Structures are given as C-alpha cells and as structure tokens.
Amino acid sequence: MNTHVISALLLSTAASIATANEITVVSFGGAGKDVQTTAFYKPFEKITGNKILAGEYNGEMGRIKVMVDTQSVNWDVVQVGGAELKTGCEEGLFEQLDTAKIGQPGDFMPGTLSDCGAGVLVWSTAMAYNADKLTTAPTGWADFWDTQKFPGKRSLHKGAKYTLEIALMADGVPYTDIYTVLSSKEGVDRAFRKLDQIKGNLQWWEAGAQPMQFLASGDVTMTSAFNGRVFAAQAAGTNVHAIWQGSIYDIDSWAIPKGSKNKAAAEQFIAFSLRPEQQKVHTEKLGYGSTNLRTESLLDPAVAERLNTSPDNLKQAMPIDNSFWVDHGEELEQRFNAWAAK
Incomplete structure (x- = not known):
C-alpha cells in the first residue's frame, strides 16, 4: 500500500x-x-x-x-x-x-x-547581496567585513541573536565552536570586538522587509536577511542572491x-x-x-x-542553539543594546 x-x-x-x-x-x-x-x-x-x-x-x-x-x-x-x-x-x-x-x-x-x-x-538568516551592484560575489561573512574589496554600507539585524554568531563566523570560529565561545566572557568580548570593526559601516534593520529595501535602493552592499524575503525578491525579478555559507537556520x-x-x-x-x-x-x-x-x-x-x-x-549552514539563547539571551541583548547605542 x-x-x-x-x-x-x-x-x-x-x-x-x-x-x-x-x-x-x-x-x-x-x-x-x-x-x-x-x-x-x-x-x-x-x-x-x-x-x-x-x-x-x-x-x-x-x-x-x-x-x-x-x-x-x-x-x-x-x-x-x-x-x-x-x-x-x-x-x-x-x-x-x-x-x-x-x-x-x-x-x-x-x-x-x-x-x-x-x-x-x-527559516534561515543568510547573507544577501544585489548582483546588479556587485561585480564580484561575496562568499561568506569574512567578505562582509572586507570593506576594501566590497566598499559600501552593510546591514545586520539590530539584536544580539544571529548578529553575535555572524561576528564570530567572520572571525574564523568554526560552526561547531560558536556557542562554546559565546558561553565565555572572552568569547562575547571577541564578538563585540569584531563588530566594532564595521560598526561605522552598519545600517541596522529591525523589520523583515527592510533588508531587501536597503539592497534595492543601493543603501547597502550586503545584508543579513530572512531567506523567504530573498526568495520573494527573486520571484519579483530582483537580481538578489543569497549566500548560504554561514547561514543560520x-x-x-x-x-x-x-x-x-x-x-x-x-x-x-x-x-x-x-x-x-x-x-x-x-x-x-x-x-x-x-x-x-x-x-x-x-x-x-x-x-x-x-x-x-x-x-x-x-550543508553550509548551522542550526541555532535555542537552549543557549533561552539561558543567555536576556543578558546578551542588554549588552548589545548598550553597545549599539554608543
């Protein structure tokens, strides 16, 4: 049967x-x-x-x-x-x-x-870029930090969750070690130091529709985004691409x-x-x-x-560790908000 x-x-x-x-x-x-x-x-x-x-x-x-x-x-x-x-x-x-x-x-x-x-x-948070604006495709979060090779503003979600993981990936931490590193004060400091490097180039997004709007207007060169938003933009004919390396699902x-x-x-x-x-x-x-x-x-x-x-x-992605964020989310969001306000 x-x-x-x-x-x-x-x-x-x-x-x-x-x-x-x-x-x-x-x-x-x-x-x-x-x-x-x-x-x-x-x-x-x-x-x-x-x-x-x-x-x-x-x-x-x-x-x-x-x-x-x-x-x-x-x-x-x-x-x-x-x-x-x-x-x-x-x-x-x-x-x-x-x-x-x-x-x-x-x-x-x-x-x-x-x-x-x-x-x-x-659902995933992935890097996205407008292929009409970039002649060379970025390959991962390290390129997101490379403002010489890829000039222009970037956009990340205004919050600790996903943003701290992205910063550590850009700094070379393997997926399997991300939450071990973030569980220590030294690891959190490392993530914020990495974010310091591009803080002046960041334009934060807070609503899911904003990343595609920022890309379409040319306000930013690259952004993190929800993959469904990228899918919808592609269906509408926008030449936007997702980078799956380092995406978080x-x-x-x-x-x-x-x-x-x-x-x-x-x-x-x-x-x-x-x-x-x-x-x-x-x-x-x-x-x-x-x-x-x-x-x-x-x-x-x-x-x-x-x-x-x-x-x-x-196979290029990492799963979110919800247990980690249930245990540490409040303190990390407070620190992120204080950092972002400076």
Whole structure:
C-alpha cells in the first residue's frame, strides 16, 4: 500500500475520531497566513469538515500564559519560534504531543518533532547581496567585513541573536565552536570586538522587509536577511542572491496550548499540514524550507535549489542553539543594546 493511500486512510480514521466542528489556528499573520490558508486550512476543511478559525498574533508568549493560567484557552494550534517552544514546553504551557499521530521521525528534518511541538517550516538568516551592484560575489561573512574589496554600507539585524554568531563566523570560529565561545566572557568580548570593526559601516534593520529595501535602493552592499524575503525578491525579478555559507537556520513549530478542548482535531490538523503534498504548496509559495524530507522530490528543481533546505545549501549552514539563547539571551541583548547605542 503506497504512502498516499495510507495517509488518506489515516485522515479518514482521524476524522471519525476528531469530531470538533471547528478549531482555532493562530500564526504570525501576513503573507504566511495567506499561504497557510491555501496550503493547509482550506484543504483540511474540505477533507475533514472541521472549520478552521484562523487567527494571528505577534509571537508574544504572555497571551498564551494568561489563557493557560486562567483556564480560558480558546486557541487549539499556535505557531511558535524555537526558543518560545522550548520555554513554553518547560513552563507547561503546551500539551504533550502524540508524535506517532504526526508522522515518523525519519521523514523529517532533525528537530522537527519534540515533546510539545511539530516543525512546520525551516527559516534561515543568510547573507544577501544585489548582483546588479556587485561585480564580484561575496562568499561568506569574512567578505562582509572586507570593506576594501566590497566598499559600501552593510546591514545586520539590530539584536544580539544571529548578529553575535555572524561576528564570530567572520572571525574564523568554526560552526561547531560558536556557542562554546559565546558561553565565555572572552568569547562575547571577541564578538563585540569584531563588530566594532564595521560598526561605522552598519545600517541596522529591525523589520523583515527592510533588508531587501536597503539592497534595492543601493543603501547597502550586503545584508543579513530572512531567506523567504530573498526568495520573494527573486520571484519579483530582483537580481538578489543569497549566500548560504554561514547561514543560520531555525524551525517554527505548531504547538497546542495546554487545555485545548480540541486536542485530537488539533493533532489531526498538524499531521495534515506536515504531509509532503501540503508542505509543497506552502514551500513553493512562501520560500521557506519544508521540515518534511519527502517534500523536495515534489518540487520543481529550479525552486528546490533556491531553498535553504536544499542539501547543498543546508550543508553550509548551522542550526541555532535555542537552549543557549533561552539561558543567555536576556543578558546578551542588554549588552548589545548598550553597545549599539554608543
């Protein structure tokens, strides 16, 4: 029996179990929500008869905590970042998932399935440049610091996370040692010393749309950027390229707030959204990689090679260490803000 038949049988069986008339799914809104509606929500409604009430939020965990603490949970599935998933799971804000209902671990990228979450997409922070402005392509973060060979301003995200890792990579620290180095005062000092070298050439970005705007206007020569933004700019005809060497990736996950009255239907929705057929639509429209390893074979090769999860691109990348940032994020962000304000 092929996997498509098995998936159909599982869904029909689950539909008979999960009898909720509607479930509320909350994501980060914007273009992502529009794509989720096409890739996940409408097809799920059609197959199961369960209506999706689509909401959005800014990722603030306080809203989930209040709902759980006051036993007034009215969200059934919520999209969370990697650090928020870890924190929320440890604080008891999310239901434990029955991952056997979601899928087989071997079908997914490492880190996709956890006690409280199931990864829905892989996103990266990568270097990007406008090929109409640069005749020679940079190859990594060391070139980002080379203002002689590549004159002009650069842009980085105004925050410690990703920026400190990038600085250490530019200073020659291997991926495997980044968080060991950042765990010491000497290592943090080293990252800030490296940032000092290009501080006068930096134009900070704070919103995801800004890096592509800075490149298009010629304000900056190179920038860090979310890979989905680069993908969208390319689709719009802009001659912008991503450099995958030294890119940093993370996984956004679905989680079920503790106390959801529709856990069975919520798990059914999560399993459905992680099917390669649904992930294909999501990935090719949004430009962020799929957590399902079987999705790539369904994609046009010209699309697949532009994704952060392309094997050739992923092998040049490093995963974010969310445990590190949960433990050290507050102190490092405070130091970064003080440094940036000088």
